[in-house]
Amino acid sequence: MDRTYLNRKGIGKILQIIFFALVVKPLVFIILGLNIRGKNNLPGKGPAVIAANHNSHLDTMVLMSLYPLKKLYKIRPVAAADYFLSSPMRAWFALNIIGIIPLERKRRVAKKELFSGCHDALNNDDILIIFPEGSRGQPEQISAIKKGLFHIVNERTDTQITPILMHGLGRALPRGEALLVPFNCDVVIGNLLTKPETADDFVSQLESTYQELKKYCITIKH
Amino acid sequence: MITIPQNSLIAMLVILCLLVIGSISRLFIEKKNPEKDYTELRQRIQSWWWMIGILFACMSIGETYAIILFGFISFLALKEFFSIVPTRQSDRRVIFWAYLSIPLQYYFVSIEWYGMFIIFIPIYIFLFLPMRMVLIGETKGFIHAAGIMHWAVMLTVFCLSHIAYLLVLPEKNPEAGSMGLVIFLIFMTQFNDVSQYIWGKALGKHKIIPKVSPNKTWEGFLGGMLTITLIAALIGPFLTPLSISLSLLAGLLINISGFIGDVVISSIKRDLEIKDSGDLIPGHGGILDRFDSLIFTAPLFFHYLHYIAY
Numbered sequence: 001m002d003r004t005y006l007n008r009k010g011i012g013k014i015l016q017i018i019f020f021a022l023v024v025k026p027l028v029f030i031i032l033g034l035n036i037r038g039k040n041n042l043p044g045k046g047p048a049v050i051a052a053n054h055n056s057h058l059d060t061m062v063l064m065s066l067y068p069l070k071k072l073y074k075i076r077p078v079a080a081a082d083y084f085l086s087s088p089m090r091a092w093f094a095l096n097i098i099g100i101i102p103l104e105r106k107r108r109v110a111k112k113e114l115f116s117g118c119h120d121a122l123n124n125d126d127i128l129i130i131f132p133e134g135s136r137g138q139p140e141q142i143s144a145i146k147k148g149l150f151h152i153v154n155e156r157t158d159t160q161i162t163p164i165l166m167h168g169l170g171r172a173l174p175r176g177e178a179l180l181v182p183f184n185c186d187v188v189i190g191n192l193l194t195k196p197e198t199a200d201d202f203v204s205q206l207e208s209t210y211q212e213l214k215k216y217c218i219t220i221k222h
Numbered sequence: 223m224i225t226i227p228q229n230s231l232i233a234m235l236v237i238l239c240l241l242v243i244g245s246i247s248r249l250f251i252e253k254k255n256p257e258k259d260y261t262e263l264r265q266r267i268q269s270w271w272w273m274i275g276i277l278f279a280c281m282s283i284g285e286t287y288a289i290i291l292f293g294f295i296s297f298l299a300l301k302e303f304f305s306i307v308p309t310r311q312s313d314r315r316v317i318f319w320a321y322l323s324i325p326l327q328y329y330f331v332s333i334e335w336y337g338m339f340i341i342f343i344p345i346y347i348f349l350f351l352p353m354r355m356v357l358i359g360e361t362k363g364f365i366h367a368a369g370i371m372h373w374a375v376m377l378t379v380f381c382l383s384h385i386a387y388l389l390v391l392p393e394k395n396p397e398a399g400s401m402g403l404v405i406f407l408i409f410m411t412q413f414n415d416v417s418q419y420i421w422g423k424a425l426g427k428h429k430i431i432p433k434v435s436p437n438k439t440w441e442g443f444l445g446g447m448l449t450i451t452l453i454a455a456l457i458g459p460f461l462t463p464l465s466i467s468l469s470l471l472a473g474l475l476i477n478i479s480g481f482i483g484d485v486v487i488s489s490i491k492r493d494l495e496i497k498d499s500g501d502l503i504p505g506h507g508g509i510l511d512r513f514d515s516l517i518f519t520a521p522l523f524f525h526y527l528h529y530i531a532y
Contacts, residue, residue: 033298033301033302033305033500033502034501035500035501036501139311140311168305171309171311171314174311174314177314179314179315179318181314181315181317181318181321182297182301182321183301183304183305184301184302184305184306184500185305218305218306218494218496218498218499218500219305219306221307221308221494
């Protein structure tokens with residue numbers, strides 16, 4: 001499989017900017033539409049991690065669109081290698097235009113090797129987007145949170161986690177659907193998580209934060 | 223070549239002057255109380271500049287562009303409505319069809335097909351959407367969903383498209399042109415909101431409907447009525463084909479229906495326990511927060527005018 005990256009500061013960056021300016025941002029801000037809460041909590045520079053809930057392919061597009069075009073190349077979604085690298089076309093697009101960090105979900109590998117891509121990016125002051133539920137799950141429901149993210153930040157002193165809750169994208173483009181239906185979506189950006197002591201502490205902290213952030217959504221009937 | 227009828231041009235310039243006065247007063251207030259935060263006021267006025275600027279620009283470069291603009295506003299409003307009300311996951315495809323009513327409805331406006339414009343949504347969309355729902359076959363919550371969807375399309379597409387139809391009516395007051403009608407309707411509706419607010423702030427004591435909107439008072443409502451009917455009587459003959467007394471009645475109609483539109487949208491938001499319907503217009507909230515009164519004033523003013531002058 002061809003995994004060569006384009007130059008992330010040169011041609012890759014330019015193609016990414018063109019794609020986001022002409023396709024992604026109009027899609028996110030006009031066809032969809034965001035109700036953003038807590039915009040000041042969004043991490044401005046790396047190393048940092050965004051932990052968001054995951055219902056739709058649009059999630060990554062929405063989160064990246066929160067950043068200005070010239071910062072996009074520093075924003076790195078961590079995504080499943082088994083899905084996004086499954087065909088050469090998709091892999092080229094995911095690696096170069098979106099700038100994903102592929103993660104091997106299926107193969108058993110040592111933790112160190114598993115997260116090496118993430119650590120490289122964080123060392124490079126990038127901002128990672130991680131979906132701790134692992135996959136998209138049922139529309140508008142939060143599935144069990146996995147512990148991988150804890151192991152990434154636990155080894156580092158320089159990286160903190162910003163929780164983001166999104167709601168509405170599972171209505172706009174749920175898993176397994178090809179037809180996009182316009183809806184406004186809530187994006188609620190929380191305060192930094194306090195440094196978790198254990199993996200279980202991380203999971204419970206993130207779960208309760210998501211519940212708390214849900215109160216700020218206007219697309220949920222309370 | 224851009225041609226704006228004289229009276230409409232004067233009205234536009236007056237509105238722009240009011241905006242300039244608003245912006246300058248804001249600067250003065252900020253200078254006087256430097257410790258207070260005026261971000262919301264600043265955003266509100268800035269958003270007014272944008273909204274009025276876009277509206278005037280589209281109307282000036284041509285009727286078609288203004289029709290497209292109102293279609294786009296309908297899209298934003300419908301999207302906002304569907305986003306805040308609970309919808310079933312199985313209705314996604316029906317909602318998609320509901321969106322498709324927008325280009326059709328505004329197309330009928332643009333070709334001046336009044337007969338179709340007036341029945342397309344109340345009849346064809348009304349009957350089509352439940353049929354599409356039946357094809358999906360989810361019966362749990364069917365009544366609720368059918369009701370919500372049709373109400374949404376009526377409010378945000380049918381009612382708002384009446385503003386666009388004003389633009390294609392034959393010109394009965396050539397000095398103002400058809401855009402004079404739109405300026406009259408929008409300006410009177412928004413000024414009604416403002417004057418009810420100011421009268422209410424200054425004199426308000428007796429609440430009208432405390433359960434829905436605790437800030438609405440009889441004093442505000444009646445003060446607004448006085449202000450708006452007088453102003454309407456003054457500028458109606460200038461911008462519309464209506465005489466002074468008929469303009470006065472138009473002002474009264476806009477005053478009452480604007481109030482009702484405002485509190486109806488407020489009731490929706492109360493039911494959903496939200497304050498704003500969206501984030502789109504900084505300082506104002508969502509599209510529905512800004513167009514609440516206009517949703518009611520547009521069709522009522524249109525049909526009043528249509529009955530009297532056409």
